[in-house]
Amino acid sequence: MNAEVSPPVAGLRRPDGPAKLAGTARYVADxxxxxxxxxxxxxxxxxxxxxxxxxxxxxxxxxxxxxxxxxxxxxxxxxxxxxxxxxxxxxxxxxxxxxxxxxxxxxxxxxxxxxxxxxxxxxxxxxxPVLAFADAEDTVESRPMMGPADHGTGDVARGLAEARTVVGATYTTSDRHHSPxxxxxxxxxxxxxxxxxxxxxxxxxxxxxxxxxxxxxxxxxxxxxxxxxxxGFGCxxxxxxxxxxxxxxxxxxxxxxxxxxxxxxxxxxCGHQPQTRQTVTLGADAEGRLTALRHHSVNATSRHHEYAEATTDACASLYAGPHIELRRRMRHTDRATPTPMRSPHEGPGLFALESAVDELAYAAGLDPLAFRLRNLPARDALTGAPFSTHELRACLERGAERFGWDRRAPEPRATREGDELVGLGMAALSLETHRSPSSARVRRTADGRVRVEAGTEEIGTGQPGVLATVAAEVLDVRPEDVEVVFGDSRLPVTSMTAGSSATMGVGSAVLLAARAVREKLAGGAEEAEAEASWGPQEGSDGLGRKDTMSVHAYGAVFVEVRVDALLGRVRVARCTGAYAAGRIINPLAARSQMTGGLTWGLGQALLERSRFDVEFGRFRSKNLAGYAVPVNADVPELDVFFVEDHDTYASPLGAKGIGELAPLGVSAAVANAVFHATGVRVRSLPIGIPDLLEGMPRD
Known part of the structure; x- marks a missing residue:
């Protein structure tokens, strides 16, 4: 089951790289x-x-x-x-x-x-006195940012009554910190x-x-x-x-x-990702088609502020179903205010949903991949809106083929090598596409030099290289010959570098400005300058969404884990991620984003937890000695590839967001693989040795 060796990835090497490697890139403290x-x-x-x-x-x-x-x-x-x-x-x-x-x-x-x-x-x-999460009361957001706190369609009680197979369980995720x-x-x-x-x-x-x-x-x-x-990762x-x-x-x-x-x-x-408690109940008919989906979620927040994780957001874009019930709540406690953290919302939400889907597939006697393929939606299950593009099936099928899913033994605890139990798990994933308006200025001088100006920031994603590539394609120059000036509020206004939206917003503004420059040059000008702005379609909300179109990026992640049968230690042996995220502007930088995101997902699955002391009202380990993150030894070879997907509704570039896509689904895929290896279903993150030692039979 060795994964194939990926060929070298083409693309522009990051123009900010040399300065960072040489130590000449100036950060605020410098x-x-x-x-x-x-x-x-x-x-x-x-x-x-x-x-x-x-x-x-x-x-x-x-x-x-x-x-x-x-x-x-x-x-x-x-x-x-x-x-x-x-x-x-x-x-x-x-x-x-x-x-x-x-x-x-x-x-x-x-x-x-x-x-x-x-x-x-x-x-x-x-x-x-300090108020513990478990003792607080559920409250509803007064001004929901991510849409209605309660959403649904049909009658879930009826759907469950019509189901042949029903599963329901509660899943928890931990407080986590960004730790840049x-x-x-x-x-x-x-x-x-x-x-x-x-x-x-x-x-x-x-x-x-x-x-x-x-x-x-x-x-x-x-x-x-x-x-x-x-x-930054949101903090x-x-x-x-x-x-x-x-x-x-x-x-x-x-x-x-x-x-x-x-x-x-x-x-x-500067915030943290709050702990969540999610209850998912699913029903399926005799053919393995979903009849009901109920997803209720509650997260901790501060007493003086509202922050709700929209953990239920991915449900309608991943699966078809006539009866859906989604609900999210908050519990106010004496702690600092949470904030978005890569990846918010779908990050903790997909652990619960994709673990529950895996449980239902086993209960229905179906292969987890086949079950997901059987329940893909033709339209948004809540709004009925068409998808701008929907390449989830391609991600699932091509990812499974590349990973070697068909060689998987169907029964848990069926594969053992020495002292290690071997398990394969997978998860589907979806990221809502958020879009924000941005502006940019492009100038081409008489000697052929190109300069791009935008107020955007370089947060480690390689944004300057993406903008250089966009301008170079339009003006027929090499990306290496494009100077990108950024990171100053005196430059054209751009949206926040967050929510996987920067390439769509700033990149589209650069595209339009470069086209305007090209038109001036074609008209005989020796040099030209233009400033342009781009924003989502008229009538979109503050996150760039419209009820008439459902816009998402998609993916599927497959992992192999090896669990020490005596010690309960989990090791991820290999991982394949297949993604459909619109047009990929710079494949080299995009692959780097995805491998970094997969590593982030492994941290959520197996390591990261900020323990909150309810007696003293503080996080116990405010350092990187007590807060574990993945290191090289924790990360296997990561096999990443993109499915062709060009979405001109999402942006004129045809691109969507990718930065927050890769961490999604990883924790569920790991948990599902751990179940396949051991027969123990872990419903709380991160997965620890005690979780397995308490449940594994002694051979």
Missing amino acids: VPAGDALVATMVCATVPRADRAVVDASAARRAPGVAAVLTADDLPPLRYEGAVGQSVLPMTDHVVRYEGQPVALVLADTGERSRHAADLVRVTYEGVR IEPSATLARWDGDRLTVHDTVQSVSATRAVLATAFGLEAEQVRVVCPFVGG KGYIWPHQVLTAAAARTAGRAVRLALTRAQMFTS
Whole structure:
């Protein structure tokens, strides 16, 4: 069952690569700041209190300290827009979560700033008990962002009554943290009433808007610079309190201020993926066709904010069924606010759905692949809308052939090699296509040079190379000869680099601008410049969706696991991913995205868990020693390929999003393979040794 060796992948090598390898790519913490003060946050050590009383007298006397700022020292601020949570700390004295900043120490060096922060003493009044997730009540979003919290069609009770086979189970996923290699950092400087901020963000445009609102400025008075981001994965998508507080500190101190979060502060200051509890009930008739699908989900969120994982989103695009019932809820607890994390929504949701589908296939006596192929939808099962493209069948069939699924023994625990039980598992996957408007400017000079300008950020995905490729194709030059300028709010406004939408939005704007330049050149101009904007079809919602068309990217993932029969240790031996994600602009960068995403999915399946201490209201291990992520030894050879798919409804490029597609389905495929290997069905992530030792028979 050895996977075939993939040939070398063609495409443009990342133009940002040499600078990153040589260490000359400048990140926010590297930007020269001259006389900037260094800020250190003093964070609350309790999860909830009516009042934090800060004694900074000793800290203010420490060497090199310019100021210690508390809620009494900052100007009034309006914290709204694309913000990560609804309440800005240090605008009152209330503590809402452990790790919340209650003071800022400003000093001339980092060492002195941190030393003085240790001298700050904080006492708490009215400390309240921590509320555990299991004890909280279910609540409904007041303003659902991802669509209705309750959605469905038909009558699920009737569908279950008509079913020959019914399965139902509860699945749980853990709190997880983004853990980018670059912690968040902000450098703020005022020049009169003009603010310049170097910040590690996934949207310079959104950051500019939030800061302008916070300080009562016009957008033109704020400049945000961020060419390179050392990983974000969602935690740098919204604007978090520390960013606004740094700018406020710079205004109060009258000097530039730099704040770099510690690794521990990254666990409390810029979101996390919340734990979920999902119940899935499925019914199938005698022919193995779905008669009912019920998916209920609830996730933890903070007490002062709403964040709901739309875990039920993938159901209608993956499977046909006359009776569907989807519901999502939240439970407010004393912890920091969650946020989108690669991949939000479908990431935790597909673990539950695709595990349940696997269980139903076994209960119905059908091969898991055959069951999925039998239940593919012709249209969106909820709205009845046609699909813009729908290549899921091709992903399933071609992925299975490449993986060697037909050589799989159907019964669990049927294959053993030495002390290892061998199992094969798979999952289907779907990612809703979110689209946002963007602008770009393209210039071609008389000597043939091409320059692309857009405010977008490079967050590690190779975006500059994609934009260079788009412009080069239109203007008939080599991609290597296209200069891409990015990461500055003075450049044309682009959407957030998130939601797997950047290539569609920014790339389409570059395409249209390049075409306009080409037309000017064809008319006799020696050099030309054009700026263009692109956005989804008229009538689309804030995420670029319309009820008249269902737009998704698709895929299928197949894995082989080997489980030590004595120790219960799981090892993924090989993995094949087949994807239909529209036109692939740069195959080399796209393959890198998918292998990185598959690795991320393995982390969710087997390693990643942020343990929350309900007694003290804090995450226990705020470091990478206590929070495990995959390393080389955990990752097998990954076989990735793309099914041809050109979707001009999604974007003029024919492209869809891929960044968040690859992690999807991996955890379910691993869990399904573990069941095939051992006969033990694990319904909680990550899968641990105790899960298997407790359930495996002793041979």
